[in-house]
Amino acid sequence: MSSTENTRFNPAGKGVLSFGELLLRICPDGTGDWLQTNQLPVYVGGAELNVASALALWDVPSAYLTAIPDNMLSKQLIGYIEARNINAERISLQGKRMGIYYLTAGEDVKHAGVIYDRAHSAFAELQPGAINWARVFEGISWFHFSAICPALSESVVAVCSEALKYASENGIFISLDLNYRAKLWQYGKQPIEVMPELAKYCDLIMGNVWAAELMLGTPLAADLKVHDTEEGYLAQAEATSKAIISKFPKCKVVANTYRFDYMESGIKYYTTLYAAAQFYRSAVYTTPDYVDKVGSGDCFMAGLIYGHFQGHNDQELLDFATAAAFNKLFVPSDATRTKTAEIYASIKNHEDSY
Numbered sequence: 001m002s003s004t005e006n007t008r009f010n011p012a013g014k015g016v017l018s019f020g021e022l023l024l025r026i027c028p029d030g031t032g033d034w035l036q037t038n039q040l041p042v043y044v045g046g047a048e049l050n051v052a053s054a055l056a057l058w059d060v061p062s063a064y065l066t067a068i069p070d071n072m073l074s075k076q077l078i079g080y081i082e083a084r085n086i087n088a089e090r091i092s093l094q095g096k097r098m099g100i101y102y103l104t105a106g107e108d109v110k111h112a113g114v115i116y117d118r119a120h121s122a123f124a125e126l127q128p129g130a131i132n133w134a135r136v137f138e139g140i141s142w143f144h145f146s147a148i149c150p151a152l153s154e155s156v157v158a159v160c161s162e163a164l165k166y167a168s169e170n171g172i173f174i175s176l177d178l179n180y181r182a183k184l185w186q187y188g189k190q191p192i193e194v195m196p197e198l199a200k201y202c203d204l205i206m207g208n209v210w211a212a213e214l215m216l217g218t219p220l221a222a223d224l225k226v227h228d229t230e231e232g233y234l235a236q237a238e239a240t241s242k243a244i245i246s247k248f249p250k251c252k253v254v255a256n257t258y259r260f261d262y263m264e265s266g267i268k269y270y271t272t273l274y275a276a277a278q279f280y281r282s283a284v285y286t287t288p289d290y291v292d293k294v295g296s297g298d299c300f301m302a303g304l305i306y307g308h309f310q311g312h313n314d315q316e317l318l319d320f321a322t323a324a325a326f327n328k329l330f331v332p333s334d335a336t337r338t339k340t341a342e343i344y345a346s347i348k349n350h351e352d353s354y
Helices: 003-008 047-057 072-083 154-169 191-199 209-216 230-247 296-310 314-328 340-349
Strands: 015-019 023-026 042-045 062-065 099-102 115-117 140-146 173-177 204-207 253-262 266-275 278-281 285-287
Touching: 015 047, 042 047, 047 062, 047 140, 047 296, 140 154, 140 296, 154 173, 154 191, 173 296, 191 209, 204 209, 204 296, 209 230, 230 253, 230 266, 230 278, 253 296, 253 314, 266 296, 266 314, 278 314, 285 314, 296 314, 314 340
Parallel strands: 015 062, 015 140, 023 099, 140 173, 173 204, 204 253
Antiparallel strands: 023 042, 099 115, 253 266, 266 278, 266 285
16 A cells, blocks of 8 residues: 555554444245235444444454343344444443334345334443443444434434544544435434534544435536436535535545446446545446345445455455445345455446446
8 A cells, every 4th residue: 555545544454343232134025925924124323333244254353332222132233242342331221112123134224114113222322431342342443323313312412523533533533434324314414414523533434425415515517417417426526525524524434325226126226435645446246136135335434444444455355345245135134244245246347437
């Protein structure tokens, strides 16, 4: 790596802390057959836990902070997390409810049919002043959270602010995923009223150009979707990235993803990264079909973090993150199960797809 890239992030042998709500995803079939079979698939997830799971799978020291009730189910879930080599010591046992959502198999969480059951969950009722951040951040060099956290309640916004201030003051690298879930912003604030104040602490911001416009106020070309060209989307990603770095000077890296429908039931996927005044694009990945869209973006985020810990240059870490996200489309769960060797093989298979 260049000297500029070396100063951007130095893991110093420490780990990543992912902060967010643990969720149970319940997947009824679209036809209602589950009513006859009395069976419903259930997956353990949540955007930030998906990131922690991928990092642990790829041998990056990974810890997870959430809040769940103190009961038998929670003990089982903590065992599930620890079995995946994720440090669960920071999990807070409190409150009365665990977050749940319902989503038909194969659909994306942005789908209109998603049903959230997260109000008054233990995580949504976290309060500022309750977490000992000095203890939580021991042994941590990277802090990751997503825009789903501040979408839940004003008190969680305050908790996020506490974490970000402490992490920033103590030289911990901070990443933000601009996940937008319209159905979650229900407490009287819009994302643009909340997210800029949190984004100012972040070193890496990842999302897409539409989420950045909505949450951070970056400009978006009015005719972007009218022209609907790869060149236009790439140009917009570069413009959005520059606008974010200009607006939030602490931010060093901006990544954007594009996932479009392809053929009748497939996906076209590619990504971009902007760092050190250089713009990078990934190969274009296509598939005529897929298994599960949930967690693909989380896998991309984990890939970016992994690349930094591995000392990859900017193109290499973008290539790894993109291949990791694409491979997640064929894994029927919230978190990836794809090992690094398979991801690197996928990169080689797409070297001619730029």
